[in-house]
Amino acid sequence: MEILGGPHYAVAGAGESHGPAVTTIIHGCPPGHQIRRAEVQPFLDRRRPGGNKHGTPRNEKDKVVFLSGLYRDDVDVLLGGSTLGVNVDGASFETEGYEDGFTTGEPIAAIVLSTSKKSGDYTQFTGPGGEVRPGHTDLVKYHQSKGFVDIRGGGRSSYRSTISDVIGGSVARIVLQQLFGVRILSSISQVGSLRTSMKLGDKLSLENADETQRQLDEAEIPSIDVEFAKAAGEAIKETRRRGDSLGAAVEVVAVGVPPLLGNPLYQSLKVRLMGVLGGLNAVQSCEIGSGVDVVERTGSDNNDPIRHDGYQSNTHGGLIGGITTGNPLVARVGFKPTSTINLPQKSVTKNLRDIDFELAKGRHDPCVGVRAGVTLESRMAIELLNSLLAYQASAHAGDPINLF
Numbered sequence: 001m002e003i004l005g006g007p008h009y010a011v012a013g014a015g016e017s018h019g020p021a022v023t024t025i026i027h028g029c030p031p032g033h034q035i036r037r038a039e040v041q042p043f044l045d046r047r048r049p050g051g052n053k054h055g056t057p058r059n060e061k062d063k064v065v066f067l068s069g070l071y072r073d074d075v076d077v078l079l080g081g082s083t084l085g086v087n088v089d090g091a092s093f094e095t096e097g098y099e100d101g102f103t104t105g106e107p108i109a110a111i112v113l114s115t116s117k118k119s120g121d122y123t124q125f126t127g128p129g130g131e132v133r134p135g136h137t138d139l140v141k142y143h144q145s146k147g148f149v150d151i152r153g154g155g156r157s158s159y160r161s162t163i164s165d166v167i168g169g170s171v172a173r174i175v176l177q178q179l180f181g182v183r184i185l186s187s188i189s190q191v192g193s194l195r196t197s198m199k200l201g202d203k204l205s206l207e208n209a210d211e212t213q214r215q216l217d218e219a220e221i222p223s224i225d226v227e228f229a230k231a232a233g234e235a236i237k238e239t240r241r242r243g244d245s246l247g248a249a250v251e252v253v254a255v256g257v258p259p260l261l262g263n264p265l266y267q268s269l270k271v272r273l274m275g276v277l278g279g280l281n282a283v284q285s286c287e288i289g290s291g292v293d294v295v296e297r298t299g300s301d302n303n304d305p306i307r308h309d310g311y312q313s314n315t316h317g318g319l320i321g322g323i324t325t326g327n328p329l330v331a332r333v334g335f336k337p338t339s340t341i342n343l344p345q346k347s348v349t350k351n352l353r354d355i356d357f358e359l360a361k362g363r364h365d366p367c368v369g370v371r372a373g374v375t376l377e378s379r380m381a382i383e384l385l386n387s388l389l390a391y392q393a394s395a396h397a398g399d400p401i402n403l404f
């Protein structure tokens with residue numbers, strides 16, 4: 001089953017890129033946490049297509065409506081904002097969504113409508129004679145589903161599916177911030193051969209998290225290095241003009257992480273984080289802490305010295321033995337250049353006839369790293385909250401369980 005996180009905090013999603021909507025259900029959110037729709041929306045705004053001039057020209061507003069799992073006695077506040085309307089069999093129905101309520105522990109459902117589709121752009125991919133984009137899922141999905149596949153916009157394989165990751169991750173990070181002050185940010189550290197001169201993991205602290213997020217939001221592309229962001233923006237623009245695309249690397253860092261979370265071996269937080277970050281669309285690498293740089297070091301260079309008040313450096317990236325140390329969790333994720341490009345390529349049809357492939361139409365991201373950060377943060381939040389709940393369920397360290 002395709003579930004993100006779990007078994008304690010889990011996010012299920014449904015919906016294809018050109019379908020009517022993306023639906024999300026969150027299981028296992030503990031009760032008593034205030035969730036305001038207006039606090040979740042900004043995370044979706046960072047993910048949405050059309051939100052950054054260096055992303056896809058598809059422009060979705062991606063407004064979220066919450067349908068369940070929240071409550072408060074003051075129903076005017078609970079219902080005071082969004083509505084959801086449908087027209088079926090000639091009749092119209094409209095109802096309120098939840099705007100501001102407390103989690104009840106019941107499943108939280110949410111919906112985001114898809115309203116800016118150009119499905120005609122995908123006719124060249126239709127049927128057994130349909131063409132295959134090298135690097136996208138067209139060929140494998142067609143054969144895996146025995147031809148019964150929604151080819152429009154990449155269907156379920158589209159980055160659009162990560163709306164669910166971001167809704168589930170937003171609720172998780174709000175809960176983690178309310179409980180421990182945890183903050184999770186990301187910064188683009190490389191575009192093509194251009195690299196940043198600074199690392200988010202070296203800069204981010206609980207004290208500067210708000211200011212750092214503001215800088216990231218204002219930069220040309222979300223990076224803490226403003227000069228790099230400008231140069232990278234130019235490189236992306238120029239590459240898109242030539243019909244090509246660029247790869248990128250994104251750092252994702254959590255601060256305020258409680259220590260001792262995570263299993264030690266086969267379900268360790270290292271396994272799970274590398275899985276969810278490394279498994280995101282278009283990702284080809286995921287490093288923790290100093291990552292691949294450790295290969296060239298000696299133990300004496302690489303070990304983080306420890307004093308009574310903690311680790312004095314962070315090559316380990318917040319995880320030892322798959323368990324959090326309380327240091328910032330640091331990961332660096334490498335993205336391939338977008339596969340759908342406007343240059344001629346060698347390919348096949350779905351029934352394996354050789355063709356010279358050329359894209360007829362379409363709206364694509366020229367560098368997927370530009371919009372990827374918030375989804376990496378969300379996946380990290382989901383895994384962290386799941387580990388926290390697992391710890392609370394198994395550590396027998398809490399208060400005695402009393403009814404009266």
Ligand SMILES: Cc1cc2nc3c(=O)[nH]c(=O)nc-3n(C[C@H](O)[C@H](O)[C@H](O)COP(=O)(O)O)c2cc1C
Nearest residue numbers: 136157158159281282283339340364365368371372
């Ligand atoms: C932020 C983001 C945006 C993306 N946008 C596009 C896009 O516009 N066009 C495209 O062909 N692929 C895009 N992708 C990549 C595809 O979703 C991905 O390559 C595809 O699902 C196949 O998965 P794989 O590359 O992990 O093997 C995007 C990925 C991310 C992370």
Ligand SMILES: C=C(O[C@@H]1CC(C(=O)O)=C[C@@H](OP(=O)(O)O)[C@H]1O)C(=O)O
Nearest residue numbers: 017049056058153154158159160363364
């Ligand atoms: C729709 C989104 O991004 C899409 C991700 C995507 C892909 O192949 O992953 C391909 C493009 O789809 P389309 O051709 O339908 O516009 C992007 O625009 C989104 O992020 O919500």
